[in-house]
Structure formats: C-alpha cells, structure tokens
Amino acid sequence: MDISTTKDTAAPPTPQPSADQKRAERGTTRPGDRIFLGLSRGSGIFLLALMAAIAVFLSYRAALAISKDEANFFTTFEWNPTAVPPEFGIAVLAFGTIVSSIIAMAIAVPVAVGIALFITHYAPRKLGGPIAYVIDLLAAVPSIVYGLWGALVLVPQLDGLYGWLNDYLGWTGILEWQGGAPRSMLTVGILLAIMILPIITNVSREVFRQVPQMQEEAALALGATRWEVIKMAVLPFGRSGVISASMLGLGRALGETMAVAMVLSPSFEINASLLDPGGGTFAQNIASKFSEATEMGRDALIASGLVLFVITLLVNGAARLIIARRKEFSGANA
Amino acid sequence: MSNATLSDKRPSSLRAAHLPKWFSWAVAAGSIALGLGISTVAGLESSIQWALIAGVLFVLATFVITSSVEGRRQAKDRVATSLVWVSFLLAVIPLASLVYETVKRGVKVLDGYFLSHSMGVVATSESGGGIYHAILGTLEQVGLAALISVPVGVLTAIYLVEYGRGKLAKAVTFFVDVMTGIPSIVAGLFILSTWILILGMGPSGFAGAMALTILMLPVVVRSTEEMLKLVPNELREASLALGVPKWRTILKVVLPTAIGGITTGVMLAVARIAGETAPVLLLVWGSNFINANPFSDPQASLPMYIYLQFQQSGGYGAAYDRAWAASLTLIAFIMILNLAARGIARWKAPKSGR
Numbered sequence: 001m002d003i004s005t006t007k008d009t010a011a012p013p014t015p016q017p018s019a020d021q022k023r024a025e026r027g028t029t030r031p032g033d034r035i036f037l038g039l040s041r042g043s044g045i046f047l048l049a050l051m052a053a054i055a056v057f058l059s060y061r062a063a064l065a066i067s068k069d070e071a072n073f074f075t076t077f078e079w080n081p082t083a084v085p086p087e088f089g090i091a092v093l094a095f096g097t098i099v100s101s102i103i104a105m106a107i108a109v110p111v112a113v114g115i116a117l118f119i120t121h122y123a124p125r126k127l128g129g130p131i132a133y134v135i136d137l138l139a140a141v142p143s144i145v146y147g148l149w150g151a152l153v154l155v156p157q158l159d160g161l162y163g164w165l166n167d168y169l170g171w172t173g174i175l176e177w178q179g180g181a182p183r184s185m186l187t188v189g190i191l192l193a194i195m196i197l198p199i200i201t202n203v204s205r206e207v208f209r210q211v212p213q214m215q216e217e218a219a220l221a222l223g224a225t226r227w228e229v230i231k232m233a234v235l236p237f238g239r240s241g242v243i244s245a246s247m248l249g250l251g252r253a254l255g256e257t258m259a260v261a262m263v264l265s266p267s268f269e270i271n272a273s274l275l276d277p278g279g280g281t282f283a284q285n286i287a288s289k290f291s292e293a294t295e296m297g298r299d300a301l302i303a304s305g306l307v308l309f310v311i312t313l314l315v316n317g318a319a320r321l322i323i324a325r326r327k328e329f330s331g332a333n334a
Numbered sequence: 335m336s337n338a339t340l341s342d343k344r345p346s347s348l349r350a351a352h353l354p355k356w357f358s359w360a361v362a363a364g365s366i367a368l369g370l371g372i373s374t375v376a377g378l379e380s381s382i383q384w385a386l387i388a389g390v391l392f393v394l395a396t397f398v399i400t401s402s403v404e405g406r407r408q409a410k411d412r413v414a415t416s417l418v419w420v421s422f423l424l425a426v427i428p429l430a431s432l433v434y435e436t437v438k439r440g441v442k443v444l445d446g447y448f449l450s451h452s453m454g455v456v457a458t459s460e461s462g463g464g465i466y467h468a469i470l471g472t473l474e475q476v477g478l479a480a481l482i483s484v485p486v487g488v489l490t491a492i493y494l495v496e497y498g499r500g501k502l503a504k505a506v507t508f509f510v511d512v513m514t515g516i517p518s519i520v521a522g523l524f525i526l527s528t529w530i531l532i533l534g535m536g537p538s539g540f541a542g543a544m545a546l547t548i549l550m551l552p553v554v555v556r557s558t559e560e561m562l563k564l565v566p567n568e569l570r571e572a573s574l575a576l577g578v579p580k581w582r583t584i585l586k587v588v589l590p591t592a593i594g595g596i597t598t599g600v601m602l603a604v605a606r607i608a609g610e611t612a613p614v615l616l617l618v619w620g621s622n623f624i625n626a627n628p629f630s631d632p633q634a635s636l637p638m639y640i641y642l643q644f645q646q647s648g649g650y651g652a653a654y655d656r657a658w659a660a661s662l663t664l665i666a667f668i669m670i671l672n673l674a675a676r677g678i679a680r681w682k683a684p685k686s687g688r
Contacts, residue, residue: 030579030581032579032581032582033579033580033581035581036580036581036584036585037493037497037581039489040489040490040492040493040496040497041493041497041498041502042489043485043486043487043489043490043493044489044490044493044494044498044502044503044506045502046486046490047486047490047506047509047510047513047551047555048502048505048506048509050513050548050551051509051512051513053524053528054516054520054521054524054548057524057527057528057532058520058523058524058527060527061527061531110421111421111424111425112425113421114417114418114420114421114422114425115421115422115425117418118418118419118421118422121418122415122418122419123422135429137669137672138429138432140602140605140606140609140668140669140672141432141609141665141668142608142609142610142611142637142664142665142668143609143611144609144611144637144640144641144661144664145432145436145609145640145661145664145665146432147641147644148640148644148657148658148661149431149432149435149436151644152435152654153431153432153435154428160383161383164383194425194428194429194432197425197429201425225407225408225410225411226411226414226415227410227411227413227414227415228407228411230414248515251515251517254517255515255516255517255518255519255520256517257517257518257519257611257612258611258612258615258637258641262641262644283517283519283612286519286523286612286616287519287612287615290615290616295531298526298531299531301523302523302526302527305519305520305523308517308519308520309516309517309520312515312516312517312520313512313515315515316511316512316514316515317512320508320511320512
C-alpha cells in the first residue's frame with residue numbers, strides 16, 4: 001500500500017540510510033509533494049489540536065466555576081450558580097443521566113437484537129433488505145423531531161400505562177405514580193430507547209450477517225431448531241459486536257439533549273419512583289438553563305458539560321476497544 | 335421394501351407431530367381479540383395496554399400449545415420466533431407513528447406561503463408565518479460548516495491513507511473515533527467557552543457553524559478514509575510509474591476514483607448536522623426575523639425553529655402546526671440528502687469496490 005517517499009523519519013528505528021538512498025529520496029520529493037504532505041499532515045494535527053483545545057478550554061472554564069462553588073460539586077442536590085454564595089452540584093444530573101440511560105438500554109438492547117435477528121434470520125429474504133434500509137433512514141431522523149413527537153404524541157399515550165403500572169407494580173416503590181403529567185425519567189428512558197434503536201440494530205445486524213455460514217449449517221445438520229442455531233452459533237459470535245453496538249447507543253443516550261429537554265419536566269431532587277418527577281440529565285439541564293444563565297451560570301453549565309464529555313469519552317473509548325479487539329481475534333470474516 | 339414403508343401414510347414415530355402452518359396466525363388473531371376484549375371490559379384507554387396484553391397472551395399460548403403437541407424444544411423455538419416478531423413489531427409501532435404523525439400534522443400548514451415567509455410580524459399565538467428565515471439559516475450554517483470541514487476532513491483522510499503510518503497517524507485515527515462520540519451539546523459548549531466567553535463575540539450563524547464543524551469533521555474523515563482505501567493500488571502504482579509526482583497522483587487519480595463515495599459521505603454528514611439543535615441553541619440563539627448575514631447577530635435554523643415554536647407555543651395549536659410542518663420540511667430535506675447520497679454511491683461506486 002505505502003509507496004510514499006517522505007516519511008516520519010522519527011517513527012521507525014531505521015538503519016542508517018546510505019548517502020545514495022538519501023539522495024534518491026530527496027530527488028523524488030518535489031515542492032508540490034512537500035506542500036501537499038504539509039497540508040494533509042497539518043489537517044491531522046489540526047484535528048488533534050481541536051480535541052486538545054476542547055478538553056483544555058472546557059476544563060479552564062469549569063475550573064473557574066468550580067473554584068467559586070461553595071458547595072461540593074459532586075454531591076450537591078442544588079443548581080443555584082447565581083445565588084450568593086453560588087451553590088451547585090451535579091448529583092441530581094448524574095443520577096438522572098444514568099437512570100434514563102439504563103432504562104433506555106434495558107428496553108432498546110433486547111428489542112434491537114430482536115430486530116437484527118429478524119432482519120438476518122427470520123424475515124422473508126425479500127423483506128429483510130427494505131426493512132434494514134428503512135431502519136437506516138430512521139437513524140437519520142433528527143432528535144428534535146423525536147422530541148416533538150415524544151412531547152405531543154407519546155406523552156399523552158403514556159397516561160394509561162402509568163396508571164396501570166402504578167396499580168399493579170406500585171408496591172415495588174420504583175413504579176409508584178402520584179398522577180402528574182407522565183413526563184418523568186421512565187418516559188425519557190422510553191423515548192431514548194426508541195431513538196437509539198436504529199443505531200444498535202444497524203451495528204448488530206452487520207455482525208449477525210458475518211456469522212460463518214458453515215457454523216450455522218453445521219448446527220442445522222445436527223438437527224438444531226432455528227432458535228438453537230441462533231443460541232449456539234449466532235449469538236456467541238455476535239456477542240462482542242452487540243456489546244459495542246450497545247455502548248455506541250449508550251453514548252448517544254447519555255448526550256441526548258433536545259428530546260430530553262422537550263419531554264422531561266425536570267426537578268432538582270432525586271425520587272425513588274421512576275414515574276414521578278425527579279432528576280434531570282446533564283445535556284437537558286444545559287439546554288433548559290442556558291437562556292437565563294449569567295456568565296457564572298454558563299461556566300457552571302460548562303462544568304457539568306465537562307463531566308458529560310468525560311463520561312461519553314470513557315463509554316465510547318470502551319466501545320472502540322471492544323471493536324478493535326474483536327477485529328484482532330476473529331479470523332472468521334477476514 | 336423400503337418403498338413400501340415410505341409410501342405408508344400412517345403417522346411415523348420418527349416424525350414428530352406438527353402444528354399446521356396457520357397455527358401462529360390463529361394464535362395471534364386470538365390473542366389480539368382477547369387483548370382488545372379484556373381492555374374493553376377493564377376500561378383501559380391506552381392502545382399500548384391492549385397491545386401489551388395481546389403480546390403476553392400470544393407468547394404464553396404459543397408456548398403451552400406447542401410444547402404439548404410438538405415438544406419442548408420446538409416450543410422454545412416457536413417462542414423465540416414469536417419474541418423476535420414481537421420485538422420487531424414493538425419497534426415498528428413508534429417509528430411508524432413518528433413518520434405518520436409528522437406527515438399528517440405537518441401537511442396542514444405546509445405550502446408555498448409557509449416556505450417563503452418568516453415569523454417577523456407574526457405572534458406565536460397567531461396562525462400564518464413561515465420558515466423562510468429558518469431554511470436560510472440552516473443552509474448558511476450547514477454550508478459554512480461543510481466549507482470548513484470538507485477540505486480539512488478530506489486532507490486528514492488523505493494523510494491517514496496515503497502518508498500516515500507512525501504515531502501521529504495512530505493518534506489521529508484514535509481521536510477521530512473519539513470525536514465521533516462527542517455529544518453535540520459539548521461541541522456547542524466548547525465554542526461557547528472560546529468564541530463567546532473568552533473572545534467576547536456575540537451569537538452568530540458562524541459560531542454555530544464552527545460547532546457543527548466539530549460534529550461533521552469525524553464523519554467526513556471516516557467515510558473519506560474508507561473510500562480512499564477502496565481505490566485499487568494498481569492505479570497509484572501505474573501513475574507513479576509514469577513519473578507523476580505523488581501529490582498529482584492523489585489529486586488526479588486517487589481522488590477522482592473515490593469522488594462518488596466521498597460525496598456520499600459528505601452528504602450523509604450534512605444530513606446529520608442539519609438536524610442538530612443544541613449547538614444552535616447555545617450559539618445562534620434563533621430569531622424570528624430574516625438574517626442573511628451568518629457572521630453577526632442571531633439567526634434562525636430549522637431545528638431551532640421547531641424548538642422555539644414548541645417552547646413558546648403556550649398551548650396554541652397554530653404554533654404546534656408550524657412546528658410539525660417545519661419537522662416535515664426538515665425530515666424531507668434530510669431524507670432527500672440521504673437518498674441522493676445513496677444514489678450517488680451506487681452510481682459512482684469504484685468498479686472493484688463491490
């Protein structure tokens with residue numbers, strides 16, 4: 001693949017090149033080549049610098065805010081950056097973000113795996129393609145439209161479900177309902193689940209499609225039913241792929257802003273019940289509080305954004321690591 | 335002898351009993367009917383409830399009947415099949431509802447007037463007004479973002495594929511992956527902290543475009559990289575063997591071969607950022623007036639328009655109607671970009687690619 005003559009001279013420990021080779025290399029480096037290499041390498045460096053700048057500037061503004069914060073930034077249940085003295089903390093936001101994402105994952109992952117299996121193994125062959133295509137397109141629907149739909153269509157539909165959950169499962173404590181508008185963490189979780197379904201489905205589908213045909217046929221030849229084929233051949237092969245797909249979905253759910261801001265009625269308290277108002281999410285809090293925030297308020301929001309940034313970096317990094325490891329170890333689809 | 339046993343019509347002990355093909359359909363119909371019946375009797379109002387009851391009934395009935403007739407393994411298989419079908423239907427319902435509601439409620443006010451007027455003198459409670467200013471803002475912001483991120487992104491991809499091999503290339507690859515996962519609100523906060531809080535600039539379309547660039551760059555790099563890797567090495571070697579300098583080889587041979595795929599990637603990236611609201615909310619603020627200059631003063635954009643109409647509706651139907659119509663326009667715009675991108679991909683695919 002590589003036929004370049006100009007190289008990072010520092011990178012590989014090359015043996016001392018002879019004078020001849022050096023001259024030959026220099027001979028083929030034309031000014032146009034140098035400029036072009038400089039431009040493209042510069043773009044790469046620009047990208048790295050941009051990432052570094054994001055981390056540095058967010059940390060800088062966040063540090064400004066946190067240094068003025070009179071309360072503990074991580075454990076406080078309040079958000080009053082403009083009060084004197086300013087007191088704000090991310091405890092409620094962290095709680096809400098994690099809870100809504102967990103609900104979303106609990107709903108979306110099994111369903112997405114089901115759809116992926118449906119497309120690859122159950123649907124009539126003629127249907128599989130178009131369905132996959134439509135789900136691809138749905139991944140492109142912007143979150144603001146999901147938000148509008150969630151607030152005006154989904155929320156009114158959930159009234160009945162909430163009453164029902166309260167009647168039959170209210171005794172668990174986490175599904176109690178006082179009867180307010182169903183704009184709680186559970187609603188957010190359901191909406192997020194719908195939003196991340198297409199992503200998880202698409203990635204899982206690709207993985208299931210790569211299952212070696214021979215393994216499936218071997219299982220069938222031994223008399224396995226279709227479910228046994230899936231259990232023995234498809235799911236073990238696709239497990240790491242499904243995990244990384246889920247983490248990509250989780251990354252999106254954690255950072256989702258507008259849909260959550262439109263559906264949730266936030267409150268700065270933690271409530272054991274998922275059906276009653278309680279909590280908010282990092283991104284939603286930034287969007288809702290931004291318009292009336294002073295400079296101090298904005299810095300405080302930036303501080304909470306930094307936490308979100310770090311969390312999503314960790315989740316996405318883990319997902320990429322799993323994908324990379326899978327590439328190394330599976331020789332099946334080489 | 336064996337012929338005699340084969341033509342024997344008596345049920346063989348080697349072949350397990352089988353339920354007829356219409357069995358699943360019958361159970362499905364039965365459980366939907368039962369679910370509807372139960373919810374009418376119990377007076378449940380939401381359609382989600384009878385669907386849930388019907389789903390549970392379907393799975394239970396399938397398992398019980400099949401395991402008594404065909405055995406446990408077959409029963410498990412059938413339950414798995416029905417669970418897969420149920421999960422598919424479960425997912426289709428909200429997604430279909432989303433598309434259906436947007437189209438149904440969106441077409442109410444969507445016409446030529448709506449597309450060619452702004453909200454300038456229209457109060458939120460009144461009907462009328464339109465999205466001209468928002469379309470203008472979206473096009474300018476997305477255009478500016480594309481103008482920055484396409485050259486940088488394509489050059490980065492060229493570096494990774496044609497030159498990069500060392501630590502720098504590895505770092506760039508890793509951070510492109512990381513950048514893909516940056517939430518849009520964080521990109522907005524970054525520009526807010528530098529451009530607005532530190533440099534003291536006001537809100538403008540350009541500030542929004544810079545945040546959109548951060549979201550668009552990794553997508554462009556990734557897709558361009560994939561496309562450049564598909565270009566056959568023989569083409570590069572042939573060009574170099576003729577004495578063409580490397581940079582001209584890239585510009586005249588590699589890029590034209592991959593241009594279809596690169597265009598596709600760019601269009602998909604544009605489709606992705608056209609629907610972003612959070613950075614616009616933080617950096618462009620939205621506006622009811624036509625502002626054609628993206629470099630100063632607040633500007634509108636389609637997603638921001640939807641949000642503002644929703645937020646300031648005060649429960650007035652007119653504002654909701656406008657929000658739905660704008661959603662329909664936005665979805666149509668994104669879908670057209672998507673479909674066009676796929677069309678180009680199919681039309682211009684590198685010959686060895688598929």
